[in-house]
Amino acid sequence: MAKEILLTGDRPTGKLHIGHYIGSLKNRVKLQNSDKYEPYIMIADTQALTDNARNPEKIRNSLVQVALDYLAVGIDPAKSTIFVQSQIPALFELTAYYMDLVSVARLERNPTVKSEIQQKDFKDSIPVGFLNYPVSQAADITAFKATIVPVGDDQEPMLEQTREIVRSFNRIYGKEVLVEPKGYFPAKGHGRLPGLDGNAKMSKSLGNAIYLADDAETVKKKVMSMYTDPNHIHVEDPGQVEGNTVFTYLDVFDPDKDKVAELKEAYQKGGLGDVKIKRYLNQVLEAELAPIRQRREEYAQDLDSVYEMLLEGSKKANEKANQTLQEVRSAIGLNYFDR
Ligand code: TRP
Numbered sequence: 001m002a003k004e005i006l007l008t009g010d011r012p013t014g015k016l017h018i019g020h021y022i023g024s025l026k027n028r029v030k031l032q033n034s035d036k037y038e039p040y041i042m043i044a045d046t047q048a049l050t051d052n053a054r055n056p057e058k059i060r061n062s063l064v065q066v067a068l069d070y071l072a073v074g075i076d077p078a079k080s081t082i083f084v085q086s087q088i089p090a091l092f093e094l095t096a097y098y099m100d101l102v103s104v105a106r107l108e109r110n111p112t113v114k115s116e117i118q119q120k121d122f123k124d125s126i127p128v129g130f131l132n133y134p135v136s137q138a139a140d141i142t143a144f145k146a147t148i149v150p151v152g153d154d155q156e157p158m159l160e161q162t163r164e165i166v167r168s169f170n171r172i173y174g175k176e177v178l179v180e181p182k183g184y185f186p187a188k189g190h191g192r193l194p195g196l197d198g199n200a201k202m203s204k205s206l207g208n209a210i211y212l213a214d215d216a217e218t219v220k221k222k223v224m225s226m227y228t229d230p231n232h233i234h235v236e237d238p239g240q241v242e243g244n245t246v247f248t249y250l251d252v253f254d255p256d257k258d259k260v261a262e263l264k265e266a267y268q269k270g271g272l273g274d275v276k277i278k279r280y281l282n283q284v285l286e287a288e289l290a291p292i293r294q295r296r297e298e299y300a301q302d303l304d305s306v307y308e309m310l311l312e313g314s315k316k317a318n319e320k321a322n323q324t325l326q327e328v329r330s331a332i333g334l335n336y337f338d339r
Helices: 018-032 044-051 056-073 089-099 104-108 111-120 133-143 153-172 215-223 245-253 257-271 276-299 304-332
Strands: 004-010 039-042 081-084 147-150 182-186
Touching: 004 018, 004 133, 018 039, 018 056, 018 147, 018 245, 018 276, 039 056, 044 056, 056 081, 056 276, 056 304, 081 304, 089 133, 089 153, 089 304, 104 111, 104 257, 111 147, 111 153, 133 153, 133 304, 153 182, 245 257, 245 276, 257 276, 276 304
Parallel strands: 004 039, 004 147, 039 081, 147 182
Antiparallel strands: none
């Protein structure tokens, strides 16, 4: 049976953190290793440029960092094609054709783009490319005829936009050229890891993240500084576990659920100190992060090979995307010289 095509990606605006790991990377590795899919993993540098056009160094430097993070968590180039968005010219051309099928008003209604616009404070100078990135994301997905797209919950509007484009295209040009994708979302409770400071979102810009590349000492320092229950002042006081970041992380990372239940009970009763639970969380995190960190360091010894892997992946991705582009051109009728 032909394998379903899986595609996903990340913007290279910095190193990836454990929020990415929980929300997305871990799932990808699981799907990759199930051998049911043909995975394509894209480093979305062009998309990252849509709001970083004046800061290309950041994107350039982050590219290899993201590739190292992928390799470190177990994305295996023998099973998954890892490639670079800007190196696939067909994506730009597909984007151009799809832009004609989508109204400006429709793009302005995209809730994820809307909240990003507010956050980024573009004021009246929203870059055209930024507003349009859901269309370019439709090109990313359809170029590979991907049917499964593992992403965070905030990406659902991009998938909806993609499905609309697929339906319009196939209807208008009278051929079933493009394929509708489905999202694959994280399990409940694993979608979004809060930041170290208790903020709902772990993010680089909020400075509340633990990176996959952080060394053991840094992770420990960050864990010891984590937000807990602000009213839990003395060890003997009863503490709150809801909204307590340390317990949220334990729920996500600790495979020993009985132990977590026990700790929660003790904490709520009083007599269990923050320092103690933080030390325990640090051990739990180390068990998961130490092997990742070690692999990352090994790959980082040989960056030439990492770039070579990206080049190979991009070549393979180009072949696939070019094939779809030819079908798209013919469907529209731009294949004048095929006679
Ligand atoms: N928008 C995605 C993010 O912010 C990255 C991305 C770009 C993507 N193109 C994609 C994800 C195609 C899935 C499919 O993380």
